[in-house]
Amino acid sequence: MNTVFGPVPSRRLGRSLGINNIPPKVCSYSCVYCQLGRAIEMSMVRRKFYDPRELIEETARRVRELRDKGEGLDYVTIVPNGEPTLDQDLGSLIAGLKELEVPVALITNSSLMCDPILREELHQLDWISLKIDSVDEATWRKIDRPHKNIDFKKMLNGMRTFAETFPGTLTTETMLVKGLNDGAAGVEGVADFLDLLEPAKSYISIPTRPPAEPWVEAPDEVSLAFAYREFSSRVAHVENLIGYEGNAFSFTGRPREDLLSITSVHPMRREVVEELLQKSKASLALLEELLQSGELVEVDFDEHRYYVRGFRR
Ligand code: SF4
Structure with missing residues (x-):
């Protein structure tokens, strides 16, 4: 497996070099819309996967190659096909990547944010995306299908604590699924929570790739426009991610x-x-x-x- 890939163009991060810090399909969620399918190895215990020194060396080599070719890079992004915070060595990985003098980003499903050690490690990042699909526990269980040991309230509190002190750019991502979290009450609940987090930007996404469950559908345009308006009334910058990178x-x-x-x-x-x-x-x-x-x-x-x-x- 390629542990370092790209750079790939990304609307959120510009030209980004991706880092796989865990093997594919290891996750604390099994979202109904996951493009990895159903065969997820569920876990919520942080453990060792790859040697962080090897990941840093490989990234450094790619960054040098790109610099030699005069190609710019906006971010190195820790974004495996699974949940990156399950990596026990994440703190030393981020510290090593920071020495390459390229901003470091990470995309997480937020499930382990109740862990103060993890929050401390994530403080080193320049940019982070926190997933928040619902603030209603029953709905969250239906959409994200979390590991049974994840405490919903502690997770939300951990996200708030983190947002209060994170010095980098904090963004959020909410996936809307028709009939699950695209109703007025669900959207308003998430919007109120975003108000507390005060993210620099909130992204609204919809399922655009084949989902784990075939019955998953994107919300209709009216629901999407409603969510955009509700989020915009609480957060300064809101963008839709609906699969068109114009x-x-x-x-x-x-x-x-x-x-x-x-x-x-x-x-x-x-x-x-x-x-x-x-x-x-x-x-x-x-x-x-x-x-x-x-x-x-x-x-x-x-x-x-x-x-x-x-x-x-
Ligand atoms: S958090 Fe991401 S990787 Fe994990 S199941 Fe959900 S969509 Fe898939």
């Missing part, structure tokens, strides 16, 4: 591309769409065409009309 936020003057890439990140109000069309000297016919093809979907609420990226075509 050149978001940059106005290229090509109205079709601009509309599709911006709406893949957040819903656009009608008047903003009209302004964009006007600026690029395009007509409303383009909007009609995108609606007809299903690439955009119209959603009404709060007396406003929004356009979101259609993802069901």
Whole structure:
């Protein structure tokens, strides 16, 4: 197995070199939407996997190669196909990676955040993503199917304690699954919790790859737009991750591309769409065409009309 891979382009992290610090499919969750399938080795006990010195040496070699070629790197990211915090040597791995003078990021499912030793180790990071799919325990059990020994309340408290003191960039990720956590009460509950965490950015994602359970479906566009609005009312920056990695936020003057890439990140109000069309000297016919093809979907609420990226075509 390649323990160091990439660099891969990532909307969240730019050009990122990935590090597999544990073998695939070892996780404390068995999420219904997991793209790794059902065959997860469930564990919540931190243990030794690979030698951190070897991982650091391999990463250092790749970083040197990229520097020699004049290729930039935005992050090295600890993102195995499983839960990276299960690695008992994570603290020394992060410390060694920090010496390479590239920012270090990690994506976690948050399940072990009740552990103060782990929180201390994670404090060395420059960027972290914490998963929070639900603040209702029964719903969390249905979606994330956690290891039976994980204490939900202690986990949430651990996330709050960590967020209060983490010096790096804290982001969150919430996967919305139709019929499980995309209802108003569930979305508002997570939004209130995000308000306490005060993340730099919150990402809303939907299942876009084949999930572990075939019945898993993405929420509809109305639910997605509602979640975006609720999260935005509590968190400064919210983005959708719905499987389209467009050149978001940059106005290229090509109205079709601009509309599709911006709406893949957040819903656009009608008047903003009209302004964009006007600026690029395009007509409303383009909007009609995108609606007809299903690439955009119209959603009404709060007396406003929004356009979101259609993802069901
Ligand atoms: S936390 Fe991630 S790796 Fe673990 S089961 Fe869920 S989606 Fe899969």
